[in-house]
Amino acid sequence: METSSFQALVRSEFAPRTTYLNSASTGLLPARAVRAMHEAALSVAQGSPDDMFADVEAARAAFARLVGVAADRVAAGASVAVYSGLVAASLPAGAEVLTAEGDFSSTVNPFHVRGDLSTVPLERVAESVRPGTALVAVSAAQSADGRVVDLPALRAAVRAHGARLYLDASQATGWLDLADHIADVDYLTSVAFKWLTCPRGVAFFVVPDQADDPAGFEGVPALEGVPALFAGWVAGERPWDSCYGPVTELAHSARRFDESPSLFAYAGARHSLALIEELGVAAIGAHDLALADRFRAGLAALGHEPLAAPGSPIVSVPGLGVRRPELSAAGVEVSDRAGHLRAAFHLYNTEADVDRLLEGLRIG
Structure with missing residues (x-):
C-alpha cells in the first residue's frame, strides 16, 4: 500500500x-470495530441478537491468514495464560522446559508452577537447547523492553534437538511478519488487544498441523497430547449438540481448545483484524x-x-x-x-x- x-x-x-x-x-x-460493537450491543438490547459466533469464525480465519496457518489450527479464546497452562499440562513429569528470564508472567508462570524448569537469559535461549530439552517457551518480543528473540537461531536449535517451541507473539502480531517462521513453531499464542487493535477478551492459540505431526511428542499427536482441560460446549465437534452433559466428541481441529467467547469483543475484533490485513x-x-x-x-x-x-x-x-x-x-x-x-x-x-x-x- x-x-x-x-x-x-x-x-x-x-x-x-x-x-x-x-x-x-x-x-x-479503530472506528469500524467500535461501530460493530455498538451495533452488536444494540441488537441484544433490542431483543434481536446478531450472530456474533460468525464474528468469532471471521476473526479466527483472519488471524490464521496473518500468521500463515490454516484456520483449523487456530483456537479462539481470551487469555495467553490459559493456553500456556494447557501446553504445560501436556508435558510429562520431569520434562525440561526452557524459559527466558524476565519474560511475561502469562507466558511462563504456568510452566514454573510445575517446579521442573530451567530458566536462562533471553540471549542464551537458543544455545541452551539440548537433546534433553522438551520445550522452549518464550515471547517473540519482550514486553518489558521490546527485545526480539532471534527466531532463526531458535528455530534451528529446536529443530536440531527435537524440542518443541511455544511462542507468545502478543507483542509481535500486527507489526512482525511471522509467516516465515511459523513452520518451526509448534504452538503460538497471542492476545489481540495490543498491536492487533482488537478489544480486550480476544486471544488465539495455534497448534501444530496434524498432517505434519503424525507421531507428535512422546508418540502422541499434538492435538491429542494437549489436554482440553476447560473444554465446554463450544469445543464440541457439533457445539449446539454438545450443550448438555459431557461433550462426547471434541472438535477435530484446534477449536477443541476454544474458550466460550466474549462475543462483543469478537464482534469488534473481526473488523480490527480486517484493517490490519488491509494495511x-x-x-x-x-x-x-x-x-x-x-x-x-x-x-x-x-x-x-x-x-x-x-x-x-x-x-x-x-x-x-x-x-x-x-x-x-x-x-x-x-x-x-x-x-x-x-x-x-x-x-x-x-x-x-x-x-x-x-x-x-x-x-x-
Whole structure:
C-alpha cells in the first residue's frame, strides 16, 4: 500500500485525543470495530441478537491468514495464560522446559508452577537447547523492553534437538511478519488487544498441523497430547449438540481448545483484524520501526541511551519511568516499567508524536 493511502486509511479509523504511545499495553480501537460493537450491543438490547459466533469464525480465519496457518489450527479464546497452562499440562513429569528470564508472567508462570524448569537469559535461549530439552517457551518480543528473540537461531536449535517451541507473539502480531517462521513453531499464542487493535477478551492459540505431526511428542499427536482441560460446549465437534452433559466428541481441529467467547469483543475484533490485513503487516512494521528509530536518535541527542532492542517498535529508557505522570498530564501516554520509560510506536502514530515525546523529555 502506498504511503499516502496507508495514512489516509489510518486517519479515517483513528482519532486519538492524546499523543498515544502505549500500544504495548493496549492498542487503540479503530472506528469500524467500535461501530460493530455498538451495533452488536444494540441488537441484544433490542431483543434481536446478531450472530456474533460468525464474528468469532471471521476473526479466527483472519488471524490464521496473518500468521500463515490454516484456520483449523487456530483456537479462539481470551487469555495467553490459559493456553500456556494447557501446553504445560501436556508435558510429562520431569520434562525440561526452557524459559527466558524476565519474560511475561502469562507466558511462563504456568510452566514454573510445575517446579521442573530451567530458566536462562533471553540471549542464551537458543544455545541452551539440548537433546534433553522438551520445550522452549518464550515471547517473540519482550514486553518489558521490546527485545526480539532471534527466531532463526531458535528455530534451528529446536529443530536440531527435537524440542518443541511455544511462542507468545502478543507483542509481535500486527507489526512482525511471522509467516516465515511459523513452520518451526509448534504452538503460538497471542492476545489481540495490543498491536492487533482488537478489544480486550480476544486471544488465539495455534497448534501444530496434524498432517505434519503424525507421531507428535512422546508418540502422541499434538492435538491429542494437549489436554482440553476447560473444554465446554463450544469445543464440541457439533457445539449446539454438545450443550448438555459431557461433550462426547471434541472438535477435530484446534477449536477443541476454544474458550466460550466474549462475543462483543469478537464482534469488534473481526473488523480490527480486517484493517490490519488491509494495511499489511509489512507496511505497518516498516512504519512502526521508522518511528522507533527516530525516537532512539532523538534520545541520543538528549544524552539518553535506551535498552538495546534492535528491530523493535518498543523502546525502553532506563531511569525515565518517573517522568510518566508529568508526560501524561501533558497529553503524552507512555508506560513506566521497572523504572524504565517504555514507548511503543504503532500504525496510528506519526513523526510529530515522536517529536512531542522528545520535547516533553527535553523540557522536563
